[in-house]
Amino acid sequence: MACVDAPSLRASVGALTTPGFLHDPAASVRYTDLANGTSLGGRLVELAGRSVLLATGGQLTSALALIELDGVARWIVILPPDVERAHLPAIAAAAGIDAIATDAESDIGAMLDVAVRVIVEPRIVTAQPDALPALATEWVMLTSGTTGVPKLVVHSFTGLAAAIRARSPADGVAVWATFYDIRRYGGLQMLLRAVLGGASLVLSSASEPVAAHLARLKAHNISHLAGTPTHWRHALTSPAIHTIAPRYVRLSGEIADQAILDALRATFPQAAIGHAYASTEAGVAFDVNDGRAGFPATYVGAVRDGVEMKVVDGTMRIRSPRMAARYAGSDHALAGADGFVDTGDIVELRGDRYYFAGRHGGIINIGGLKVHPEEVEAVINRHPSVRMSLVRRRQSPVTGSVVVADVVLKADTHAGNGREIALKDDILKFCHAELPRHKVPAAISFVAALNVAATGKLLRR
């Protein structure tokens, strides 16, 4: 595979011959101007060699600062928007933060005591770049665990960019877009894909309704669009989904079940549809482009693009040049003694293919039998009236645990009056045909929406 040869992000932006833009709801900025410009008020020199906490309110300012800081800062610690403020001191201590880059939308800059505070503007001012010593900047991403202080995952820029193929002119003009926030691993991959390829990127915005977001995607004539299966299921509920025509549709971050792959195929008959497996720790492991859920069994045990996979005790392990180097501020080992990262993702071999069954630790115990919520959701989601579902445990102290499901119906499904009971029965019948009875939900509730984390993944409690 031809990888992008990128000594630093800014250097590769400087080598681009066509203009590339970053679009957010408020502004469009030609990021290629950073080759001879600044978003940091010309104060990049003050951040040289420092451990910089990138704590902006918006994604656009984070993206601009990343391009400028790479190769200059010692560390860039990328703060996602949903990190609890109470964890900031621990994060700053673990990363040895001695500078903050923030913007007008964020109040975090004032919360920590650091030597240097720089404001990132959502625009670029022409400036001759300072001659600064080139550093191999390390990028620090935060894990999205639901409890405790997030782990700080240290990546090299080379590792982050290793899964990105060099583009050829035959690929045509690309305009990338993503439902992700670029301050998480999945979204950052999309930013790097766009910037290293000289393409434009349409950024998401947490406060923006789906219809307005899709209208922006249409206005920018996007060609590549990426999100989690949950992002996509939400987008598919909007009639505006039919106004965009991406050439490439990508899913990652959660299990891409056959129902969502088929729904996307029906909605975008001309598009290439791929689902990718990646994690903040293990990096991008592989893409699957045949339109089917799971991945070929031949991926396991082989070395593909430098990535090795094995299955131990039913969970997937990955060793790869794209994986993170280490955790910062922790003795916890990122990988085992054999160099493999335990992803905690459980896979099952059926025929010539592995399928994701769920998360280690997410298992529900029903009378001593294991149930992965995700496998039940995959069945429910195949029902023609269902858009998405969440399966969870309901406990009764006397009778024990059962599986119950919250279900979001498709927009055109009418579940009023007597129809609701008939539809629940039909979904249950559907489950009984596919699953052993301890995995069939004891009860189904129709809900208007499911809780989604800032990462775009279903919130499981």
Next chain:
Amino acid sequence: MSVKLTIIEQMERIGREHGKILPPLKEDLVLADCGLDSLGFAVLVARLEDTLGVDPFTAAEDAVFPVTLGEFVEVYEHGMR
């Protein structure tokens, strides 16, 4: 629909779903002989919580498990008062 009829209907339904043939569901039927196993009962209690809005076994201060179907119905009737 009465509490009793709701319970009997749900039991028959779960019996069908679990591929069990239930005996006639009379008040003096011993629950242990009704054909539903522990999972069947767990599902029944969860379904009844949705249809009747109460799980009397969780709400009760001391866990007394009824022996007959009639007693089971009484627990629900009491729990809904």
